[in-house]
Amino acid sequence: xxxxxxxxxxxxxxxxxxxxxxxxxxxxxxxxxxxxxxxxxxxxxxxxxxxxxxxxxxxxxxxxxxxxxxxxxxxxxxxxxxxxxxxxxxxxxxxxxxxxxxxxxxxxxxxxxxxxxxxxxxxxxxxxxxxxxxxxxxxxxxxxxxxxxxxxxxxxxxxxxxxxxxxxxxxxxxxxxxxxxxxxxxxxxxxxxxxxxxxxxxxxxxxxxxxxxxxxxxxxxxxxxxxxxxxxxxxxxxxxxxxxxxxxxxxxxx
Amino acid sequence: xxxxxxxxxxxxxxxxxxxxxxxxxxxxxxxxxxxxxxxxxxxxxxxxxxxxxxxxxxxxxxxxxxxxxxxxxxxxxxxxxxxxxxxxxxxxxxxxxxxxxxxxxxxxxxxxxxxxxxxxxxxxxxxxxxxxxxxxxxxxxxxxxxxxxxxxxxxxxxxxxxxxxxxxxxxxxxxxxxxxxxxxxxxxxxxxxxxxxxxxxxxxxxxxxxxxxxxxxxxxxxxxxxxxxxxxxxxxxxxxxxxxxxxxxxxxxxxxxxxxxxxxxxxxxxxxxxx
Amino acid sequence: xxxxxxxxxxxxxxxxxxxxxxxxxxxxxxxxxxxxxxxxxxxxxxxxxxxxxxxxxxxxxxxxxxxxxxxxxxxxxxxxxxxxxxxxxxxxxxxxxxxxxxxxxxxxxxxxxxxxxxxxxxxxxxxxxxxxxxxxxxxxxxxxxxxxxxxxxxxxxxxxxxxxxxxxxxxxxxxxxxxxxxxxxxxxxxxxxxxxxxxxxxxxxxxxxxxxxxxxxxxxxxxxxxxxxxxxxxxxxxxxxxxxxxxxxxxxxxxxxxxxxxxxxxxxxxxxxxxxxxxxxxxxxxxxxxxxxxxxxxxxxxxxxxxxxxxxxxxxxxxxxxxxxxxxxxxxxxxxxxxxxxxxxxxxx
Numbered sequence: 001x002x003x004x005x006x007x008x009x010x011x012x013x014x015x016x017x018x019x020x021x022x023x024x025x026x027x028x029x030x031x032x033x034x035x036x037x038x039x040x041x042x043x044x045x046x047x048x049x050x051x052x053x054x055x056x057x058x059x060x061x062x063x064x065x066x067x068x069x070x071x072x073x074x075x076x077x078x079x080x081x082x083x084x085x086x087x088x089x090x091x092x093x094x095x096x097x098x099x100x101x102x103x104x105x106x107x108x109x110x111x112x113x114x115x116x117x118x119x120x121x122x123x124x125x126x127x128x129x130x131x132x133x134x135x136x137x138x139x140x141x142x143x144x145x146x147x148x149x150x151x152x153x154x155x156x157x158x159x160x161x162x163x164x165x166x167x168x169x170x171x172x173x174x175x176x177x178x179x180x181x182x183x184x185x186x187x188x189x190x191x192x193x194x195x196x197x198x199x200x201x202x203x204x205x206x207x208x209x210x211x212x213x214x215x216x217x218x219x220x221x222x223x224x225x226x227x228x229x230x231x232x233x234x235x236x237x238x239x240x241x242x243x244x245x246x247x248x249x250x251x252x253x254x
Numbered sequence: 255x256x257x258x259x260x261x262x263x264x265x266x267x268x269x270x271x272x273x274x275x276x277x278x279x280x281x282x283x284x285x286x287x288x289x290x291x292x293x294x295x296x297x298x299x300x301x302x303x304x305x306x307x308x309x310x311x312x313x314x315x316x317x318x319x320x321x322x323x324x325x326x327x328x329x330x331x332x333x334x335x336x337x338x339x340x341x342x343x344x345x346x347x348x349x350x351x352x353x354x355x356x357x358x359x360x361x362x363x364x365x366x367x368x369x370x371x372x373x374x375x376x377x378x379x380x381x382x383x384x385x386x387x388x389x390x391x392x393x394x395x396x397x398x399x400x401x402x403x404x405x406x407x408x409x410x411x412x413x414x415x416x417x418x419x420x421x422x423x424x425x426x427x428x429x430x431x432x433x434x435x436x437x438x439x440x441x442x443x444x445x446x447x448x449x450x451x452x453x454x455x456x457x458x459x460x461x462x463x464x465x466x467x468x469x470x471x472x473x474x475x476x477x478x479x480x481x482x483x484x485x486x487x488x489x490x491x492x493x494x495x496x497x498x499x500x501x502x503x504x505x506x507x508x509x510x511x512x513x514x515x516x517x518x519x520x521x522x523x524x525x526x527x528x529x
Numbered sequence: 530x531x532x533x534x535x536x537x538x539x540x541x542x543x544x545x546x547x548x549x550x551x552x553x554x555x556x557x558x559x560x561x562x563x564x565x566x567x568x569x570x571x572x573x574x575x576x577x578x579x580x581x582x583x584x585x586x587x588x589x590x591x592x593x594x595x596x597x598x599x600x601x602x603x604x605x606x607x608x609x610x611x612x613x614x615x616x617x618x619x620x621x622x623x624x625x626x627x628x629x630x631x632x633x634x635x636x637x638x639x640x641x642x643x644x645x646x647x648x649x650x651x652x653x654x655x656x657x658x659x660x661x662x663x664x665x666x667x668x669x670x671x672x673x674x675x676x677x678x679x680x681x682x683x684x685x686x687x688x689x690x691x692x693x694x695x696x697x698x699x700x701x702x703x704x705x706x707x708x709x710x711x712x713x714x715x716x717x718x719x720x721x722x723x724x725x726x727x728x729x730x731x732x733x734x735x736x737x738x739x740x741x742x743x744x745x746x747x748x749x750x751x752x753x754x755x756x757x758x759x760x761x762x763x764x765x766x767x768x769x770x771x772x773x774x775x776x777x778x779x780x781x782x783x784x785x786x787x788x789x790x791x792x793x794x795x796x797x798x799x800x801x802x803x804x805x806x807x808x809x810x811x812x813x814x815x816x817x818x819x820x821x822x823x824x825x826x827x828x829x830x831x832x833x834x835x836x837x838x839x840x841x842x843x844x845x846x847x848x849x850x851x852x853x854x855x856x857x858x859x860x861x862x863x864x865x866x867x868x869x870x871x872x873x874x875x876x877x878x
Contacts, residue, residue, distance in 0.1 A: 070481045138381065143464065145482040166381035167463025168470075170478045174459065182365040183380045183463075412616055418603035419573045419610040421681050422633035427604075430629070434620040 039088035083224035124185035302475035313390035321398035329406035355460025385462035405439020536581030556730035574603035615674035630681035668699025787873025807872030808846035
């Protein structure tokens with residue numbers, strides 16, 4: 001029963017006219033389902049990507065399951081039927097690779113950096129990372145055990161700033177939620193989270209964020225049943241269209 | 255002794271019991287026993303356990319404080335809107351805790367209905383231990399009310415009527431007759447509330463946040479440890495199971511014993527003295 | 530210094546007017562659902578009538594009507610209730626149960642306990658003081674409950690069928706006890722048993738369908754019943770006189786031998802009670818023992834179910850229509866009423 005990030009989107013197979021791309025789909029693809037486990041922060045771009053992919057591969061259905069990378073890695077190692085795994089960090093991908101569940105070598109397809117999210121009116125007048133450590137500022141960050149928390153820790157170390165957060169959440173969505181609801185004056189989240197939240201929060205970029213760049217790897221799962229389709233999907237993500245969509249969502253290029 | 259339970263009913267009951275026990279047994283199988291003691295006695299674990307026990311105790315006190323009057327009003331009162339009040343009080347039983355957390359946020363949060371006035375008075379609730387206690391009280395209160403209202407209804411109001419005709423003021427009746435009569439129901443309600451508070455997760459996560467020693471209770475610690483250290487998560491889960499079993503086992507002994515809420519003293523312990 | 534009540538409650542079709550002199554005990558008789566318990570609930574304040582007024586010793590218990598709304602809470606009324614079920618607080622000892630009322634009135638603990646001991650002794654239950662209600666028999670529990678009600682020295686003691694849950698052995702004992710403690714005390718006793726009315730009450734009220742249909746001295750009501758219900762009850766033959774070693778001797782010199790539970794003291798006043806169905810009618814004196822055989826003159830014959838009720842002054846007998854025809858029974862005829870000693874109950878009165 002985890003609040004916040006757990007969404008799965010099942011996109012209906014469109015009987016759209018085939019627009020064959022470079023990697024033409026084999027005839028046997030018809031009626032096949034590709035299951036993609038992707039980090040929660042990828043929800044917006046991957047939903048769009050899956051639609052394009054289905055349009056390019058008529059008869060193929062892409063089922064998307066979004067959750068925290070660590071949750072997804074655990075699910076896959078427990079036998080969840082995933083064909084593709086897109087992680088928000090290299091650690092969870094390495095964990096899966098160590099268990100012999102990754103087919104080939106993972107490919108990095110996106111990066112993400114931290115930003116400061118504040119309520120639209122910015123009540124604590126936050127302008128820099130150092131402002132977060134000012135007394136009386138209610139800052140919410142991710143716990144060090146989760147990727148965004150690890151990134152936060154790195155920035156703290158690099159800048160020599162020690163934050164005294166009012167809460168260390170177990171997911172970046174929970175951090176964002178506390179900012180959106182106005183409970184917190186500021187939260188450290190990913191650039192893409194702020195982008196997805198629209199005008200409910202305001203982003204205060206800070207240069208120190210470059211100290212902690214999160215790299216997103218993607219790989220086919222060895223236990224998956226559609227290796228060809230999985231490879232095709234990875235191609236689509238790392239290809240031009242995929243990169244365009246990811247950049248539109250705020251991701252960087254690795 | 256004849257029990258009147260058909261064999262197939264017993265068989266289904268066995269399956270039901272297994273359904274509850276199997277996952278717990280499976281979890282036992284995954285415990286890293288050599289590391290178990292270090293895992294549960296780590297500083298973060300002890301901090302979380304201590305916070306959980308303190309907040310659950312505090313919310314149980316609040317549940318008794320508010321739940322006893324509520325149960326009395328619901329069981330003995332007769333006023334318009336009584337059924338509606340009961341439905342609302344019992345709502346957290348069926349509400350997802352996250353929803354409870356969101357609702358609390360809009361009531362006691364910084365921008366909330368009461369939170370704004372409280373903020374002006376210099377009281378901050380969000381991200382404090384108080385928020386944890388409020389979240390736990392919100393989800394645990396119905397357990398006490400349901401349990402106590404049932405005890406009050408089965409005890410009936412005849413003893414109270416007699417006490418009143420003997421000249422006892424309503425407060426005296428409550429203190430010397432009603433409460434002693436429903437004490438077993440009150441105790442089991444309080445224990446259930448404590449256990450529910452101990453397990454509270456969703457509303458706490460949404461409303462209170464998660465900071466070691468302040469708002470990160472044992473369930474939140476388990477959830478976080480799960481991200482990096484599965485062994486720690488399993489060990490702490492087992493700790494929580496043991497604490498819950500001990501608490502419930504020690505004080506909750508099922509339905510109130512005969513005689514405590516019986517219709518008459520004579521039927522309570524029959525035939526000990528010849529007529 | 531009287532108690533007056535005037536109350537109507539439409540939902541229960543209850544409309545009663547009643548007054549009691551100080552020290553007067555009234556028995557309330559009536560069929561089930563007649564409103565007897567409602568009467569007690571209204572007096573004790575557990576039930577609120579629509580309109581009416583009640584007063585005891587100049588103190589208003591309630592006054593409800595257009596523009597008036599006075600209501601005294603049950604605990605301020607001084608109307609202790611003794612119900613069919615003793616309802617002793619199960620978590621308190623017998624002594625603490627009896628001390629409950631005085632304690633509630635603000636009496637210090639020690640004094641309240643002393644008072645409780647006194648009242649337990651009054652109901653012959655001093656040795657039960659430390660028992661829990663669960664350890665008492667039905668009769669013992671009801672005695673303790675009586676002590677508890679008496680300990681608050683109520684202005685009106687309300688008794689709701691206090692004997693009907695007791696077994697045949699315990700009831701007479703408690704009846705005698707009540708007779709003793711109700712003497713000179715204002716009380717209302719709801720009962721099913723005409724004997725209770727006869728022994729415990731100065732006055733009888735008959736209630737039917739929420740109204741009082743008869744009200745008068747016990748003997749009057751039972752001798753000349755006007756209501757159907759009282760007529761049914763009045764069938765019991767009651768003969769008063771002086772207790773002798775064998776039974777009762779009436780002022781007219783008739784001897785009634787019978788059964789008794791209570792130890793009887795020769796010379797005290799008593800009552801012999803027996804049902805008409807136990808009385809046989811003969812034309813001559815030849816049959817049976819000389820005792821319990823009385824020469825009487827038939828005053829009236831009336832159908833009573835499938836029997837004929839033969840009335841002879843205060844006494845009556847039930848015979849079959851065939852026997853009545855055989856004997857040629859008619860008003861004015863001299864006959865002998867014979868009743869077996871086994872069917873006669875003797876009570877001190």
